[in-house]
Amino acid sequence: MTFEPLLQAEHVTMRFGGLFAVNDLSFTAGKRAITAVIGPNGAGKTTLFNCITGFYKPQVGRLALHHDGGPVLLERLSDHRIASQARVARTFQNIRLFSRMSVLENLIVDQHKELMRASAFSLAGLLGLGRYSRAEARAVERARHWLDKVDLTRFADVEAGSLPYGSQRRLEIARAMCTDPVLLCLDEPAAGLNPRESLELNTLLTGIRDEQGIGLLLIEHDMSVVMGISDWVVVLDYGKKIAEGPPAEVRRNPAVIRAYLGEEEDEALPPEVAGDVEGQA
């Protein structure tokens, strides 16, 4: 399987003192594809995400985003520019909603740039000109579209912080999508979800890939999600890439099994991988 490249990471290295959190990592995430980044705890997955979304600046390496007209080098942009100009959106491992604002407001806030322009940096809005209300109506329309997608329309006027955990996860994805991204980075979207919710998540994410035609980058521990929906899997351990390929290939890779199993002791093995290991033995 080959994909048109969307994000090309080349020799990305992020060091904290003597610790190489991400060490000389190169991989490509494709357009219209779901790329999963997996690895044991502390493998450097979230650090990689923080480099891509600009919260960290990698000391070495290049992160090129290919999107109409030439690559954008992400490592040169500040975090909010990466979101607004390069159109990379992300969610967080520990959900970061605007919890005391309503669900709908959460989805309107992130359409900031357009609304700012429509309201002439709020001046026209202060005077109550029509241009702004039309722009706001469009923003609400888009928010409603994504609320329908994640099945939260009923809760539009509820405080975001009062939603149940699974709904908050979905809302965070909807919020990221309202920024109209070309690359969506999801940091453990299935964490804390029950099996039914994580199945719904699979449908949502494949839906985003197929309908929006954007690239998704995914950190996940839940192997049913990783194996079920990803088109390409990158496996990290101690900041280094130890394997990559289609999911079916990666799960048989001895280096991956070793990273998850350890050399001798067997612990914390995801059930799907465990099943495979036993099947092979």
Place this chain on the structure above:
Amino acid sequence: MSAYTDTLSIRRAIADAVAGGVVAAALALPMLGFKLVDSSQGLSLGTRMDWVLWAAVAVAGGRLALTLLRHWMSGLGHRMLNRFRLGTALRLVGRAWTVVSPWVGVVMVVFAAVLPFLPFADRNLVDKATLVLIYVMLGWGLNIVVGLAGLLDLGFVAFYAVGAYSYALLATQLGWSFWVCLPLAGLFSACFGIALGFPVLRLRGDYLAIVTLGFGEIIRVILQNWHQFTGGPNGITGIPRPTLFGLTFAASAPEGRQTFAEYFGVDYSGNQRVIFLYFVILALALLTNLFTLRIRRLPVGRAWEALREDEIACRSLGLNPTTIKLSAFATGAMFAGFAGSFFATRQGFISPESFAFIESAVILAIVVLGGMGSQIGVVLAALLLVGLPEWFRELQQYRMLAFGGAMVLIMLWRPSGLLANRKPTISLGAGP
């Protein structure tokens, strides 16, 4: 909780009371135990140990009574009632507010508009209402910074001072009119807001509070010491009063001008000026309120609130925290500047003393007590914190005591302020 058994309760309660008495005595010794005696050789230190004793006895007795009362109440199964009755009542009041608050706002504005013409309104009352309105306006201004953007600002009075001195200096040195200086004062204050904003961009919470506190003091100290420019501790006197389209409110008009009384053919009265000033600050305050209500529904306002909720999420969504923070500081400072120049023109005299830290603390207390981000809450809190002490001036020395007590009670029963119910700025109207 107090799960005393019958046999133990008395001994425990007495031990508890004695401990309370000892603590009270230790606190009272330095605070009440000594006094300055004015003798023929000048001041000397005297003692009044009986006061310390009384304080200790009062605390110990009170503590014992409280414990026994609570024990007795719990025996009757009323412990919950005893503890939570007032809290529930306050919460119910808060909920009722959300229903009636839009109407309450309208009623309040109408009442404020007719207040000077009501039969019981004398000059004194209008004057005090003017003072309350200054604090309402300052509270609304700080509400933008603290309530909406979540930036804890302990030096808000600095911008108030900048506004006051801007007007005072422009008016006394250059002879510019109040209405020209008002926007300028707002502009200067906003510039100072940005100047403060830059160095504190990376700070939040306690650290931000400390730096803003320092900033407030810096401004005051500069005003105090740069006496060539600001008049130093003597302040600035003879600040001109505002005019109504060129009509002055004095007994006789200067050359080529008319007084308000002459123009309208009424008798001159000192009340006219007081009432005029009242309406000026009412208009300014309502402008602040209108601005805040509007901006909350605009992208800037929503970005402020989003910043208060989660700065990292803001950045991940492409919102630039630098501009959001600076705009919040600048906007809040601008309104403080307006209020400051009004203060200067009302007093006719300003000095650095009027801009001490306690003013910042009172304004912040108004915002926190009112419920962060609540507009009507600010009005209520301003009435409570500024209005009441003005009416009960003779109780001045107990003012801080009541202030502290009220704060403790609020933190216990309504930790998020009197009226802390936030209404969404936009709704789908779907409802769950």
